Amino acid sequence: MLLCHIAQASWFSATLTGLAVILGMMILYIAQPLPIARLDLKIYDSLLPLRAAPEPSPVPVIIDLDEASLREYGQWPWPRYLVADLLEALNGYGVAAIGLDIMFAEPDRSSPERLRESLRRDRDAGLNLDGLPPGLRDFDQLLADTLRQSPAILGFYARFDGTAGDVKMPASVTCIEQMSANAIPLERSLQSAGNAVPPLPVLRDKAPLGFINVAPDGDGIVRKAPLVIRVGEVVYPSLALRSLMLALGSKNLILRSGPYGLESIRVGQRTVPSVPPIPPISVDAKGAVYLPFFGPRKSYPYISAADVLRKNAPPAALQGRIAFVGTSAPGLLDIRATPLDPVYPGVEIHAAVVDAILTGNAVGVPSWTPAAQILGIFVSGLAAMLIFGFARPRIYLPVAAALVAAAVALSRHFFSRGLFLSPLYVVITITLMGACLVFLRFWQEERQKLILRNAFSRYVSPEIVKRITKLRGNLFAGEERELSILFTDIRGFTSLSEKLSPQQIVLLLNRYFTPMTALVREHSGTMDKFIGDALMAFWNAPLDVPGHPALAVSVAMAMQEKLLALNGELQAEFGVELRIGAGIHTGPVYVGNMGSAELVNYTLIGDNVNLASRLEGLCPGYGVGVVVSGETRAGCAGSFVFQYLDTIRVKGKSQPVSVYAPMRPEAGDARREELLAWDKACGFYRSGEFANAAAAFAGLCEQFPQAGLYAAYRERAQTLVQNPPEHWDGIWTATSK
Secondary structure (H helix, E strand, O other), rough: OOHHHHHHHHHHHHHHHHHHEEEEEEEHHHOOOHHHHHHHHHHHHHHHHHHOOOOOOOOEEEOOOOOOOOOOOOOOOOOOHHHHHHHHHHHHHHHHEEEEOOOOOOOOOOOOOHHHHHHHHHOOOOOOOOOOOOHHHHHHEEEEEHHOOOOOEEEEEEEEEEEOOOOOOOOOOOEEEOOOOOOOOOHOOOOOEOEEEEEHHHOOOOOEEEOOOOOOOOOOOOOOOEEEEEEOEEEEHHHHHHHHHHHHHHOEEEEEEOOOOEEEEEEEEOOOOOOOOOEEOOOOOOOOOOOOOOOOOOOEEEEEHHHOOOOOHHHHHHOOOOEEEEEEHHOOEEEEEEOEEEEEEEHHHHHHHHHHHHHOOEEOOOHHHHHHHHHHHHHHHHHHHHHHOOOOOOHHHHHHHHHHHHHHHHHHHHHHHOEEEOOHHHHHHHHHHHHHHHHHHHHHHHHHHHHHHHOOOOOHHHHHHHHHHHHHHOOOOOOEEEEEEEEEEEEOOOHHHOOHHHHHHHHHHHHHHHHHHHHHHHHEEEEEEOOOEEEEEEOOOOOOOOOOOOHHHHHHHHHHHHHHHHHHHHHHOOOOOOOOOEEEEEEEEEEEEEOOOOOOEEEEHHHHHHHHHHHHHHHHHOOOEEEEEHHHHOOOOOEEEEEEEEEEOOOOOOEEEEEEEEEEHHHHOOHHHHHHHHHHHHHHOOOOOOOHHHHHHHHHHHHOOOOOOHHHHHHHHHHHHOOOOOOOOOEEOOOOO
16 A cells, blocks of 8 residues: 555656646747757757758859959959949849949048048148049949949848938838738738948939848857848848849749748749749748858859959859859958858858759748747657656666657758758757656655665664665675775784683774774775674775775775774773784675575675785784785875885785785885885895895894884895795795785
8 A cells, every 4th residue: 555655646746747847848948048049059050961952053153352352453442433343344244133242321432522522621622623524523423323234232231229210211122911811910020120221322222222131140150141121111132132033033022921920932023034933932930041051161153353343254154143242351341150161251141042042952940830849849748758757767768869869850851851940949858857757756766765664674674674675675686896805803812812801802892893994984985794803894885986995095004093092092991902904905806785585794705805805914924014915006096105015926826916015105205215225125036136135135124123024024035045946936925824
């Protein structure tokens, strides 16, 4: 009954949490916070290669006011007569349309009439224009006259800063609004500019107008371009769209809107029968088209304006083309960032718009995107809720990965067909659902374990209940891990115990073991067992412990230091002083619950456990308190200074092991000269120069008579001088444990 109630509560909590995550994600999608929106844009960038066409359209061409043109004809702005000459030259090449990505908002100050007025105003001087042809007195008028005879489009800048103005803008193209049922009215669908920076009045009526605004996204990167906007009550196309209309001989646009805003734009009736019809251009709700940039700058033909003015441009490169006049010169500040190039010439964006329309390669955001995203959040959230809330943990990752892969594949499918439907919110929904429900299930399992422990603790030991709930009943679960193993032993404890009563021995061991086990736990170690007066502990199980060899060595040395302070109390209370030895080895062992079905112990087994025990037994022979293996020394990463002791074959093992005595760095610095002399003596010993080794060890004994290590080696070397071995490899074989 208890478990039934727990299961029902888990089902209810998982369902409630899942529905809360789905609702929260829907709200997040509606709010579109800036970090998520920017991540969405990066996903668009990653999908761009799916829309890459074999090559750009041959229609757009760039007339570049490049560095060569500026060197030959002077800095920008040029006199308007040069611009007029450029238009006449392009007209002579037979271009279909000329898009001027240039602002002509102020009068030409280099015109003779303007110069005469400036001199009269500023210097009270006159300028005689007699003999100057009337057509060269005002360069703005000269440009206006040229515009009448050219297939040119003038650019203007629309302001969206909320300010309104009374600038008189000429009428735009005739727009036919085709609205579906329940569609948003056109005036609410389009972006509305409160004001504009138009060309000079003398130029406005001489050529059609197109806005040149290309606003970047929140991260400063241009990914889309608006095709139509409203200025006042008039709809204007962009410079690129207006240039295409002029090239096609069309004066109309058909705008289709739906319940969420604009859906598509179609170039209307054409007067050029030979031009095939252009399909509707899929746009977002505000009339913008996403651009599938082909790559870095200069994806389209670039022709220097100087070559056009000199009539050196190849005719085939211009005839029937749409020419956009602009600049790639960095000094003129018309440089934009795109997903594929951080320094992309702004004029080339207009060419990319025409290219996307003509090739049908533009990317649109369908009007049903909000409904699709909400539906995707709901369906993916429901699926993730069933998986993470009710399925077995082993299928979490495979099924969640399959759901994410399906969302990404669907998004790629739509994008390859010109529709951008981001998988971001579906992926976030799956991830967030997984995180919340996995945490919930973990919390519920811990709560269930607590209930079970409280219930069964009345009948069995709480420790056994804890292991049952932790290991789900598998009392023999285990694994192979690399551990650092510590053995300690009290020297001469048997003779000490003869002087004490059994009760005193128990009290003595309790007084000794209490601070020693505390040191183990304080240094992230695991107590294994007490074996009479011996202690066994290990590190790096059941949880990972970074730097476990150094922790084990630190505990062994701290035990020696702790014992010095403890011996004063033991002497006063029991009349004895204790000395201990410690052995440490690091290596792989098998660790887990071992024993019978009725009695188990979390312990370890393996050859490396035996080696650690053997190292502890070497302490008296070398006169040191701690002996560690080379594997443990290698894992300490410079935390201690180690004195080489020997390379031996311990009893019961055929493979030799190098052993060392650790000391703290400050002690190593104080004994630097002593350790250097010791290393030199050991070098004689290992190379078989026993006489030199005996003399060196004897010298160390004279300098440090209290060091039992040097005395032991002196006696060993003297024995080897008298009875040299037949084959010497520097390895000593231990004959006792």
